[in-house]
Amino acid sequence: MATSAIGKVVGTEKKPNTAFTFNFWCTPDAPVGIGTIVVVRGKGRTVWGVVTEGFGYNDLEAPMYDYIGSDGVAEAESPTLRPEMRLYVASVLRQQPEEPVQPAPIAPVYLADEAEVRMALRMENFAERAIPAGVYRNGENLSPILLDSRFLLGPEAGHLNVTGTSGLAAKTSAIMFLLQAIFQKLPQDESVAALLFNVKGGDLLFIDLPPEPGFLTDEDLRMYDALGVVPKPFEQVKYYAPFKPDRVNLNTLRSNPALRHNVLPLHWGLKEVLDYTEVMLNRDDIDVKADAFLQFIKQRAVDPGKFEFDQEEQQAGAPASMPVTNFAELTAWLDTVLKVAESRGREAWRSHAYPTIRKVYNRLSNLTTRYRGLIGESGYISDLPDRFEDRTVYVIDVSQLEQEEQDLIITRVIAELRKRMESHKLGVDHLIVVVDELNKYAPSFGRETYMLRTLLDITERGRYLGLVLFGAQQFHSQVERRVAGNCATSFYGRIEMEELAQPGYSVFGQAVKEKLASCEPGEVLIRHPHFTQPVFVRFPRPCFLRGSDGIRKYPPEEKPFDVAVWETLQKLNPALEYAQVKAVIDDVAAHSNGIDEDRISEAMHRVLQERPDPSRVLERFRAHLPKQVSSSVLTSPTGLTGPAFNPARDEEFDPDDPFNF
């Protein structure tokens, strides 16, 4: 307990104390402000509170009196200074005895020290499962503010929502520090992993590397010390990124040779993305008919992996059976379907209208071009691991991608995590998935999207099943209420006044809002189930190499095409030499019209898909490349030659419409 009182509770008829708020006066120089935690010690009752409003007074009844008294001279000297005081309103955090609940007694008020802060926030109840979130600063003293892991990661409650203006070290920094604390402080008999999306620059691409010297200030280190968290980068991190358009280099800023060892490709095939046509295709594309045909494709062709044509269809030219396991095979299958339909006078095929089949064909066959580095024809899959590992961070870099690619990745990853959650196949007790821009993926207005339903499901049931959402957004008011409302813990960093004017912030007093509008970097207001009232907390900068420093220290380095192919194949056969791969590529180039990167990368992906014995890697690579065809120039016996077939010359030509409808 602080040794001397800093004020005293006052209650008047006009401004009485209640069981939930009390008023106290202080001298102007008392170290009290909005967010200060205080304790009232009365006879037989102790009340802890957090300051939520403040007023300054002197004994002047009206400004006019001061004007008259000073003869209108602002700098007029006065031998006596009017007494000045501060009146603070505090919201009750806790009281003892807990029952009966009573207004605060008229008694002296003290600043809360570390032990008092612990009592005020009921932190003594969960010491063995406490996760440090930051410090409460009382003068020079730093008191740890702890969160209950069972209310942060489940099963009692779960999920975190962070609101803050972008670029002011509120959202990402707060989450990253909290993740470091969770990894260090969660009991070792509980496993935890985190999955992040790097959406901007190199922000999260160097989190396994120590920061530049001096990045962590003395104050940061003091906070780490007070919180018992070791300032060290994440020890186990795996990065994922799709390919660049060349389909051999990864589309990430973490491409420096020194850092490539833990960067893995993210590459999907037909089966992986067919469920997400809602994301990939625009709304006009997916009418009821198209959706029905897509479901048909999924259930009757893709899920079984092949399609059996009936006798009648076979008579129309279709084979008895066709494999449908990747986009190339799907395209061939749709070609056949269309041919069968055409042979019947373009009538409906299996109750699906011909134009619908054509439309779906056009849209699906285009996906490997639109999502070039992410979705491949070959069926080569490189995805997140089947089971996540304890104390490991998985970073998916989407920063270099177009918006539609980002949306597909984030939607599919989240949805897949939900599926794994349902089947208890996460591999860890708690998987934390961090989603920024929640107002985009779970908006409070507009139609209910697949992503919104997924996020709702995660926030409603995930805490029981080990999947925890750490969501962040700039505008809390624009996030679906149920998603944000299901998050038991909330952080609020600096928020613009326009946003604070929204009804969702009416629970905060005006002074708290004004403090939120001017929050410094590294300061957040925390709501947590154990805290009766939100408290302002400071947290240190997370300990890892900052994105801009990482890019400067490890500049991105794109590999030449042939080197990238060699290095990729080398993962299957470490003995493979560059010259061998180079020779194959050059050979193909010599017999083609230069290097056809599409074909070479496709061949590389097929090898990766096959995962042949190391000794056969080069052979299989060569096998998937175009065969050299012996050719000779034919001359018409009559000497007649015609123009070469060039469909593109036709003004009506549509590359997505081979049938020119």
Place this chain on the structure above:
Amino acid sequence: MVQGATTLERVRSYLRQNRSRLRAAPTPEEQMEMLAQAQQPSPEESIASLQVIEHDTMRATAVPPADQPNALRHFLDGIQRQRILYYEGVVPVFYAYLSAVVRSRVDGRMCCLQLQHTPALLQRDGLYAPLRYVDAEGLRQHGIPVRDTEAGTPLPPHPTLVQQSANRISNDRELLERELAQRWLQHLQESGSEDWLVVDGGIGEISAAKPETRLIGLAKTSTGVERSLTPEQMRVVYGLAKGERTSVFAISRPGQPATYSWFVRLHDPQKGSLLFGLLRVEMPAVHDLLKHVDQLSSWLLQDRVPLSVPDPRYDRLLYPMRDCEQYLRAIAPSTAQLEALVQMVPSTPMQETAF
């Protein structure tokens, strides 16, 4: 006796046990009327003589600017709060709370100095009544301080009883102020301080014991002195402009030592009545102190700010003096506390008691 309790708590205990034989007190409004009717002219109003000593005749002088830092450092004032709590038969029993404080100006802030042997605050409370007509023994047994208003026999009429109690209370308050002032003057003298002690009203008997001390009194009303002014003197006094003072004059009152006095105009009279901003200052009648008159006047003019608004006497009430009043009111028993005690005695007596 209720151990460790305040006077009010003891009175409450007493009333709880005796209320059945007591009669209810008048309402606050009725009491105010009774006190107004019983009020007598104060000694301030009777002046034996008034003699100008600074100049040949009384005249107005512009107060020169102060050349020394303001040494009006300590300010003394007192308050009294009184209430008829109940009647014992037809005898009114008053509760009175008296207090006096010295507030000191330190770095521009008013505060109570914590000195080892000189208190900043004196407080007293108790019941006031002609003890021969009330249950004095019962009150004493409850540990209630009682003050005898010494009514003789036969029992005086009710207005006289009220007046006697009111006078006794006022006298006690003056004694309390005097006691505090003298202890402070003693302290200032012993410590060799150059500070001045400022008291509210005339300095009267305060200066009798230590006439050489740095003491001034500030009289906001001066009916008695004004009555003693000649027409020429009146013209000078009422004609003072802002920042002017009159010549110093000596006044003597019956049974009190002579004092020096002068008027000073704090505020422009154009903004108010003839008396607007007109303050009368008293100091001990010691010739050597006359050299401080200009300095003291200039300090008083400095103390026009801050204004003592919203007090209606703000044109003559110095802010530090108002601070004393505010302080004392803040720590005095509240009206609600006193009315709660009054309410303990029902309006209709349950049992008549005759003396």
